[in-house]
Amino acid sequence: MYVAVKGGERAIDNAHAWLAEERRGNLAVPEFTTDQIREQLALAVNRVMAEGSLYDPDLAALAIKQARGDLIEAIFLIRAYRTTLPRFGGSLPVDTANMACDRRVSATFKDAPGGQVLGPTFDYTHRLLDFKLAADGEAGQVAEAAPLQGPTPHIMGFLDRENLIQPEPAGEETPADLTRAPLELPASRALRLQALTRADEGFTLGMAYSTQRGYARNHAFVAELRIGTVAVEMEIPELGFAIEIGEITLTECETVNQFQGSKTQPPQFTRGYGLVFGMTERKAISMALVDRALRWKELGEDDIGAPAQDEEFVLYHCDNIQATGFLEHIKLPHYVDFQSELELIRKLRRDAQVAMQEAAE
Amino acid sequence: MQMTEETETARKAWLGLLAKAPAADLAALWHGFGQVPAHKVLRAPEIGAVMVRGRAGAVGAAFNLGEMTVTRASIQLAGGVVGHGYVQGRCKDHALQAALVDALMQTDAAALVDRAVLTPLRDTVTRRKATRAAKAAATKVDFFTMVRGED
Structure with a gap:
């Protein structure tokens, strides 16, 4: 049973304000920009685009920042945003x-x-922490060779x-x-x-x-x-x-x-x-x-x-x-649901105790 | 403009270039060009999504891969020529500038716009692609066979 309950607005506002402060972290540490996320956390950006099902690196970077690096939360933000966009059409299949x-x-x-x-690639790296990256992120010279043709x-x-x-097998040109x-x-x-x-x-x-x-x-x-x-x-x-x-x-x-x-x-x-x-x-x-x-x-x-x-x-x-969505909804108020469970189990226990007493007598 | 196969191919090429170029690159060149022709906006820039499709096994039945953001706009020059901009991402100026370039490319100003905007844009894109391809080529594996103890 669902019953509308009011209250908690102030607590919610304060919680969100604190969330924003925690997101920013220690003010002595420079804030990073969404450009930095896009360029330097590119694989996180890629995952958010893939599972958010929207190709837009800038938006994915913003979502990652807003979600404090929680990628599923970031994907959620992207999924919500994409529902607001008008669909211009479908592309030809990419070649x-x-x-x-x-x-x-x-x-x-x-x-x-x-x-x-x-x-x-990460392949063939030794998976040893590179402490040089903690000191500075300068990359060395990258080798180039004659590009492969065609x-x-x-x-x-x-x-x-x-x-x-x-x-x-071939299928429909406009897929479901x-x-x-x-x-x-x-x-x-x-x-x-x-x-x-x-x-x-x-x-x-x-x-x-x-x-x-x-x-x-x-x-x-x-x-x-x-x-x-x-x-x-x-x-x-x-x-x-x-x-x-x-x-x-x-x-x-x-x-x-x-x-x-x-x-x-x-x-x-x-x-x-x-x-x-x-x-x-x-x-x-x-x-x-x-x-x-x-x-x-x-x-x-x-x-x-x-x-x-x-x-x-x-x-x-x-x-x-x-x-x-389904998993996390169980942490939201279920007071009334639980109240009925509580009443039911009390009744069952009462009945059981009566039955046991009667059996003993 | 009367569409011949040749003009259609050329228009496809510049529209594709304008769509894929980074918004900042086009903006810099467009401002460098410095002449905004008299025009009216037929369709104000609109941000939307296009469903990108792939094929099962790269060659089979089409399937929906996911969406990408696209912005579109249309303008009409004082002389009546219509230009369309369809560009990747969510930059409204990018779409408008693409539409203006598309329109101008159908007028006598084509050579001027091509020289000031499209050619440098194409050069930048080509150079960027060539650098990536060169870096990839440097990671191509050269196998060599160890000398085996055969008689």
């Missing part, structure tokens, strides 16, 4: 084959055309030419959108991918890891991981043609998984796909693994009851804003 790659690695082919380009071809294209990899209609099951792959790309990184990572440990066995190779910028193109009605309306950084992961064959089809590799806003490598790999696990039905595999195969379990629990 990741034409990505200007900062990074591109393949775990399956050493000599992949286009090469193994490491980019600005687009970097997708590795999957080579497997595709030999028919070794399951082809990707879970921000416009409630997610219903069974969900199309388009909806699953939309849910996964904005899903909580930690949840997606845990699910992906479970598939590696044997819950929905689908040993994955990272055929290709690429990070870089792509242009976003959209049809503009008043112009009558499509133009580029922006440029975004994306991380794309394509996995190739154990082959399977059936009575009608010869064995083929299958694929999982991850595509996420920003430089978000862990998330993109996780997404590809979970995408692959969720495809069991269309690929004719057995449901072995693994959590990562259960689309209801994955899709209804992967959104950290839905999850945190």
Whole structure:
């Protein structure tokens, strides 16, 4: 039962004023700007854009500052903001084959055309704290070499030419959108991918890891991981043609998984796909693994009851804003609810005591 | 303006350049150009979102990846030419300046605007991209095979 209760305004105002003061911290320490967050905490900004489902680094930086670095709170702010924006339309699908790659690695082919380009990666660092960064943040000279010419071809294209990899079926040109209609099951792959790309990184990572440990066995190779910028193109009605309306950084992961064959089809590799806003490598790999696990039905595999195969379990629990909203509401006043519970348990205890007394007599 | 395939390609190119360029870069060049032509605003700058799409497996069915912020504006020069600006982000001046440049590029002032605004903008963007590509290229792995003890 809900009963409107008034009161607490002064306490709330004072709490928020104190929050603002705590956010600022020690006044002897210089305040940082949202530009500094955007430039120097870029991976936090990327995560907030990906899970907030809105590509705007300045807004993500502001949200991080406002949320005192609580990224889920920042994602919440971005999700709330995006609902206020009018939708101008949908873009043409981005062409990741034409990505200007900062990074591109393949775990399956050493000599992949286009090469193994490491980019600005944490890989092969020793994970030792660098105390020089605490003293000053000066970076050394960065090496340059003659840029690679032309687009970097997708590795999957080579497997595709030999028919070794399951082809990707075409779908509707205007995919279903879970921000416009409630997610219903069974969900199309388009909806699953939309849910996964904005899903909580930690949840997606845990699910992906479970598939590696044997819950929905689908040993994955990272055929290709690429990070870089792509242009976003959209049809503009008043112009009558499509133009580029922006440029975004994306991380794309394509996995190739154990082959399977059936009575009608010869064995083929299958694929999982991850595509996420920003430089978000862990998330993109996780997404590809979970995408692959969720495809069991269309690929004719057995449901072995693994959590990562259960689309209801994955899709209804992967959104950290839905999850945190429901989880955190239980800390808000439930006085009346609890009052009725209290009365009920008192009555049950009274009844039980009477019954025990009667039995004793 | 009568649209031929050639003019459409050229217009696509400058609109794309204006959309992707950082707002501050365009603003500096536009102020450097220094001539704001007589115009009226047909559509005041409006901030909105565009749903960005990807394809499953990079080549398959389209899916919704997430939105990006976009600002648009339209203006009309005193002579009647209409210019549209669709730019990334939430900067209203950016959209207006893009619309003004788009309109001027359809007039006799095209060569002047191209020289003062678009060419330097394109050069900056190209240079920035080339530097990134050069840094990426320097992280390309050169494999070498260890000499093995074969007979």
